[in-house]
Amino acid sequence: MTSERNDRRIQELRDLIAYHNHLYYDLDQPEISDAEYDVLMDELQRLESENPNGRTEESVTDRVGGTVNPAMGIVSFSPPVLSLNNVHNAEELQEFYTRVTQVTGDESPAFTCELKIDGLSVVIRYQEGRLVQAATRGDGLRGEDVTANVLRIRAIPAVLRQPVSMEIRGEVYMPRSAFIALNARREHEGQGIFANPRNAAAGSLRQLDPEVTASRELSAFFYQIRHAAPRNPALSRITTQYLTLKFFHEVGLPVEEHFRYCETLEDIYNYVDEWERQRDSLDYDIDGLVIKLNDLSKQALIGETQKAPRWAVAYKFAPEEVLTEVLDIEISVGRTGTLTPTAILKPVRVAGTTVSRASLHNEDILRDKDIRIGDFVFIRKAGEIIPEVVRVEKTLRRDNTIPFRFPDRCPACGSAVVRLPEEAAHRCTGGMACSAQLREALIHFASRDAMDIEGLGEKTVDLLLESGFVKRVDDIYRLKEEDLLALPRFGRLSAVKLVQNIESSKSRSLSRLIFALGMRFVGQRAASVLAARFRTMEALQQASYEELVDIPDIGERIATSVITFLSQPSNREVIRNLRDLGVNMNHVEVAGTESPGEKVLEGQSIVVTGTFKILPRKTLELWIAQLGGRVASSVSSRTDLVIVGEKPGSKLEKAQKMNVPIVPEKEFLEQMTKLGITPPL
Numbered sequence: 001m002t003s004e005r006n007d008r009r010i011q012e013l014r015d016l017i018a019y020h021n022h023l024y025y026d027l028d029q030p031e032i033s034d035a036e037y038d039v040l041m042d043e044l045q046r047l048e049s050e051n052p053n054g055r056t057e058e059s060v061t062d063r064v065g066g067t068v069n070p071a072m073g074i075v076s077f078s079p080p081v082l083s084l085n086n087v088h089n090a091e092e093l094q095e096f097y098t099r100v101t102q103v104t105g106d107e108s109p110a111f112t113c114e115l116k117i118d119g120l121s122v123v124i125r126y127q128e129g130r131l132v133q134a135a136t137r138g139d140g141l142r143g144e145d146v147t148a149n150v151l152r153i154r155a156i157p158a159v160l161r162q163p164v165s166m167e168i169r170g171e172v173y174m175p176r177s178a179f180i181a182l183n184a185r186r187e188h189e190g191q192g193i194f195a196n197p198r199n200a201a202a203g204s205l206r207q208l209d210p211e212v213t214a215s216r217e218l219s220a221f222f223y224q225i226r227h228a229a230p231r232n233p234a235l236s237r238i239t240t241q242y243l244t245l246k247f248f249h250e251v252g253l254p255v256e257e258h259f260r261y262c263e264t265l266e267d268i269y270n271y272v273d274e275w276e277r278q279r280d281s282l283d284y285d286i287d288g289l290v291i292k293l294n295d296l297s298k299q300a301l302i303g304e305t306q307k308a309p310r311w312a313v314a315y316k317f318a319p320e321e322v323l324t325e326v327l328d329i330e331i332s333v334g335r336t337g338t339l340t341p342t343a344i345l346k347p348v349r350v351a352g353t354t355v356s357r358a359s360l361h362n363e364d365i366l367r368d369k370d371i372r373i374g375d376f377v378f379i380r381k382a383g384e385i386i387p388e389v390v391r392v393e394k395t396l397r398r399d400n401t402i403p404f405r406f407p408d409r410c411p412a413c414g415s416a417v418v419r420l421p422e423e424a425a426h427r428c429t430g431g432m433a434c435s436a437q438l439r440e441a442l443i444h445f446a447s448r449d450a451m452d453i454e455g456l457g458e459k460t461v462d463l464l465l466e467s468g469f470v471k472r473v474d475d476i477y478r479l480k481e482e483d484l485l486a487l488p489r490f491g492r493l494s495a496v497k498l499v500q501n502i503e504s505s506k507s508r509s510l511s512r513l514i515f516a517l518g519m520r521f522v523g524q525r526a527a528s529v530l531a532a533r534f535r536t537m538e539a540l541q542q543a544s545y546e547e548l549v550d551i552p553d554i555g556e557r558i559a560t561s562v563i564t565f566l567s568q569p570s571n572r573e574v575i576r577n578l579r580d581l582g583v584n585m586n587h588v589e590v591a592g593t594e595s596p597g598e599k600v601l602e603g604q605s606i607v608v609t610g611t612f613k614i615l616p617r618k619t620l621e622l623w624i625a626q627l628g629g630r631v632a633s634s635v636s637s638r639t640d641l642v643i644v645g646e647k648p649g650s651k652l653e654k655a656q657k658m659n660v661p662i663v664p665e666k667e668f669l670e671q672m673t674k675l676g677i678t679p680p681l
């Protein structure tokens with residue numbers, strides 16, 4: 001990869017990881033599995049280490065994870081509550097082993113191996129044997145005080161069998177059986193269900209009301225002493241990790257029973273092999289194993305990095321791959337005419353969700369993998385949220401299967417299908433005359449971020465196409481109440497409303513209209529740049545390729561697409577009709593400001609944090625982008641402004657420390673209104 005592409009990928013990964021951290025740690029609502037998260041993190045770590053310039057002092061790879069909910073009371077940790085580095089195969093495990101032997105000077109160090117519980121990390125303090133404080137790990141430096149909640153978990157003793165004072169670490173989890181029962185109950189009661197046991201555990205523990213925690217079946221395992229009262233004879237006898245676990249058991253703390261003392265690397269490999277095979281045999285989720293140098297004084301000698309100890313690693317299990325059958329290969333036609341093959345699968349569960357479709361992307365991928373209808377294939381969800389076909393299990397292939405052939409006619413309209421030499425995709429040449437393309441184009445045109453016509457969603461679009469009232473995008477603006485009343489499921493009220501919504505969409509901004517037209521590669525940002533630069537649709541239609549590529553942010557790809565789209569007679573006709581029907585084609589000037597109203601935030605890097613009351617956060621972010629600003633995910637020295645809502649997170653503190661201007665949501669909206677810019681309420 002070139003270094004520019006590397007940099008871009010690094011930024012993309014950081015943003016993605018920050019996003020998934022937020023979902024996982026703050027909202028307890030992950031969209032991807034831990035294995036998928038690790039794939040992203042590993043790629044980022046690799047790119048950062050290959051490209052030291054790409055490292056900044058604030059990379060997500062250094063951080064332990066989530067933030068804390070200040071409403072819960074905050075506990076500070078010293079030393080920080082660390083995470084673990086990961087290894088994924090025997091080779092990486094051996095590298096870890098060799099490093100430990102080198103640093104300790106011990107040729108054959110012993111290890112204690114444990115199961116890695118997929119739960120929620122907690123830190124608990126016992127004083128004279130009494131539980132006095134419990135906290136979640138939070139971001140590793142500060143966690144949430146969950147003492148009252150933890151006291152309601154039966155598996156965690158409030159009083160130990162010996163009056164020891166120590167701070168310990170463990171994992172709170174929800175047994176699989178309890179998770180299934182809880183979700184069944186919640187589904188029955190019409191409440192949202194938890195994605196997996198880890199989330200259920202986190203959601204149950206991070207509660208302001210301990211009664212909620214008490215009503216959920218949670219359990220815990222403990223594995224580390226973080227601090228021990230000095231001169232306690234019982235504690236000073238604990239010189240190894242193995243003895244730590246034995247001691248916990250003695251004093252009544254729950255310990256995961258399958259830990260093992262391993263004298264050699266061979267022993268560790270055996271432990272890994274055994275558990276790789278039996279990982280599903282327990283009533284709790286494990287996502288790997290933890291290999292810890294046994295001798296605690298040697299652990300102290302080796303020390304830790306900012307994020308993780310050097311004396312331990314997590315051996316992470318490979319992402320789950322599941323075998324299933326390809327029932328069919330379906331071709332769908334997108335908004336821009338791209339034909340996409342999708343494998344229709346016999347439904348299977350993969351990494352926590354049921355999968356019944358997987359995109360096969362394009363002909364090349366399909367041909368390389370030689371996927372045929374009737375084949376048995378392995379499915380996984382690695383790196384992305386989207387399931388993918390890894391490979392065909394050829395030994396199971398039946399005799400009568402035939403290689404899949406891409407159609408040469410569009411399955412929706414019968415027009416010819418072409419594949420341009422420089423493209424991987426096949427494209428239908430039917431344009432708006434293709435019902436599938438028209439359908440997607442209409443849905444996009446009316447969508448929230450485009451012309452925002454409420455009530456004109458997929459279902460209504462389908463009805464309008466079936467009835468023949470709409471044959472082109474501009475036909476939307478010719479619809480009358482009577483037409484809508486003739487459609488099934490339309491009453492007078494909904495017909496009146498939709499016609500009103502269509503009418504009021506005529507005054508949407510030029511940038512929305514440009515975006516709504518659905519030119520390839522022209523997203524919201526490019527659309528707003530084009531609107532601000534050309535100011536009228538007419539001027540945009542007359543723009544030359546050179547003028548377009550001259551604009552910062554408009555590359556060759558976008559310029560070519562704009563020129564191609566606007567030179568097509570059928571598209572020109574649609575635009576002419578839209579104009580005649582009264583759709584706004586001008587960039588609106590804002591009274592009282594010198595600068596073009598829509599670009600007052602040009603070049604500004606803005607961070608938003610907290611819960612927003614006046615505008616939904618997404619709307620606020622889009623609006624900032626429309627005003628020319630860039631919404632950044634984290635505060636840095638380049639941040640120009642931080643807009644805060646209620647319950648802001650650590651970003652606020654960081655902004656305060658770095659002296660970045662901070663404005664509350666309400667004040668920001670007021671300032672904009674003073675400039676004559678109306679918020680998109």
Ligand code: IVH
Pocket residue numbers: 082083084114115116117118119120121171223224290309312314
């Ligand atoms: S040792 C400095 N042991 O896995 C000690 N962690 O991915 C580091 N975990 O943050 C942790 N089971 O929350 C350790 N037997 C175990 C574990 C375990 C689960 C969690 C822990 C840690 C995460 C790292």
